[in-house]
Amino acid sequence: MTATADSPPTGAVRPGFAARIRLWLGPRIGTQIGILAGVGLLLYILGANTVATMDRIGINPGFGFLTRSANFEIGETLITFKAGDTYLYAMFVGLLNTLRVAFLGCLLATLLGVSVGIAGLSRNLLLAGLVRWYIEIIRNTPTLLQLFFWVSLSKAFASPRQAQPVLESIFLTNRGIYLPGVTLAGGSWLTLVLVGVSIAVFVAFILIARRRATLTFLRGLAAFALLAAAVTLAGWLTGVQTALDIPELRGFNIQGGMVLSPEFAALLVGLTVKFSAIIAEIVRAGVESVGQGQWEAARSLGLRRSQIMNLIVVPQALRVITPLITSSYLDLTKDSSLAVAIGYPDLVSVINTTANTTGQSLEALIILIAVFLTINLSVAALMNIYNERVALRGSGGR
């Protein structure tokens, strides 16, 4: 114990406050205050130096530049952006681009990863071996290298004029990938109500079935098919016109459909492939985390392999799988920043451009760090809530 800890109270109001701080800090108050002061001093010196340097090269520290107009274009955007809009708006556009590729990447990586993971669990030696090699090769080469490879592949496609359609409607060209889209027209508020009710019924069914432990894969699939049928019927009854928007070659270019830019396509494919290997490993590890004894017990009860999977293994495996997959979603979102290396205008890329054009690199990077910190902490908070629920159900018993 140092002297500060036992120093007598000095005022009438103070002691309460000081004592509370002392209580919060715990033992060795002197050392702690010394360390905190040291770190504070270091940060202060670094900050002061930065501000002094900014002064010297004629940059005003502060976030005022956010409302100034940005004189650059952004290659592809979800919402319209033109040179002359504010920097703040440009960053928002970049953030949307990041979220777009991260969301689609998580979705596709999960679909591919779970399929690959299940294939790897197959008792077929050839398939399992193939999956093993897929995972090893993908996991043991750098993500950036894979992205470069996908970019070089997307550049190797034919020009739009010479591109041959795949399956009549998909064009792989060096200007991007053209996919068929669907356009919706007509409908009314009644459509929205009917679709909303269908989805609500579906969710309620799944939740109740889970609560009663009667949810199997087949029942879930059937419910989903019913939902799809209900939504289609609702659209048809209320007069929604759907039209397929199929891209086709007109003149020198391809018209119609959805277009994915080569950079976006390369980034999406790259992240999907990389993280599918990681998710496949997670799925396998999750299933293997359920002990052999569980399988033996279930078999002795006369359950089939598919029943054992659905009723015994998957529910327990999910407890292992979910936190790990969430963690890999966060990694994917962070890795989407590799976009900057291949020219897709994500948040990091816009921030980099902003820092270079305004010189306000400190502020720009603070914003970048704040955005990623927010994403990470909010996902972590959601995860904790989920984990508590799963843990409760596990210990409570049914």
Place this chain on the structure above:
Amino acid sequence: MTTVDDALASIRREREAERRPAAGEKGVAAGLARLRKLRNGLFGTWVNTLITLLTVLALWLIVPPFVRWAIIDAVWTGTSEDCAQAAGACWAFIGAKFNFIMFAFYPPSLHWRPFMVLVVIAALLVATATPRLWRRELLLAWFVGIVGSWLLMAGTFSPPTVASNQWGGLPVTMLVWTVCFGLGTPLAIGLALARRSNMRGVRVLAILFIELMRAIPFIAILYVAMLILPMAVPGGALIDKTIRAMIMITLFWSAYIAEVVRGGLQTIPAGQEDAAKALGLGYWRTTQLIILPQALRTVVPALVNQAIGFLLATSLLATIGIFDLLNAARASATDPKWLGYYDEAYMLVAFIYFILCYGGSRYSIWLERRLNVSHRR
């Protein structure tokens, strides 16, 4: 929250402990059993047979075109004109640009220097991978080896000197990787201890640092090194770009290593600490003599996995214009004489990374088993 790799490894460990050793059949019987297993594995049921056929079909669509490109139609020796006429891979390009991909813009007449550096680092890595050699002298060897390598690359004592912006290729990748990991580990041990400290002020600082670092992308850290660090050092003194990047990478990685070390600290039962206290040992002696030796021992395999992840991540140095292995490969395909052979260059780099990382992960599994065995005794 542990890293994904870590969690996966611990699950594998549990499964392996559960698996029983195979029955001790020998000779013809074992061969037949293996054959039967193979047949069942491929054609056991009709579903299995169908899967086998479909997999073979998929392989048939992918493998022959690749083999044709990579081997049959490939050009092994010759000039870029020979390659332009062929339909396959241009391995002659790799032959011509191999030194460039390995050493980038380092002066060709001095290529023996980066080559020696690679030899030294490879020797140190092999020595480190041998548990018998885990002694204090090894740390000294690393220190001498790395400082010597650095001086040799720079040519400080053996002119001509070579500025670090001319360094490149595999030696830069290996130097950044080993130095940042080596310096990050002691820092990480400090952070991990701080995070478990009963001094709340210190604990909160450690948590803030670790969670901040783990939340942001690696590229953001490299940008800090490029844009902020030069402004923050006193008087605007410009430190070398590679060193700036290495400072930030060391801080960044230390947060990840700290979490691995913390995982190890958590495996030590509280009784150990109580026992040490009963013997009259203070905090530092307890930590140094009792806690850390045991905790670090359990996390060595996890640290190897983490190091593999870091090695892959060093390729991001390309984004700030440092010519690491990947960036050198990319630059090699922009040579007007050999324009656009990216696929071949990337293939070579992928192969190098794969050998290093796959080897590393196999080693980590082997080490885990070895440490487990000696632990149980």
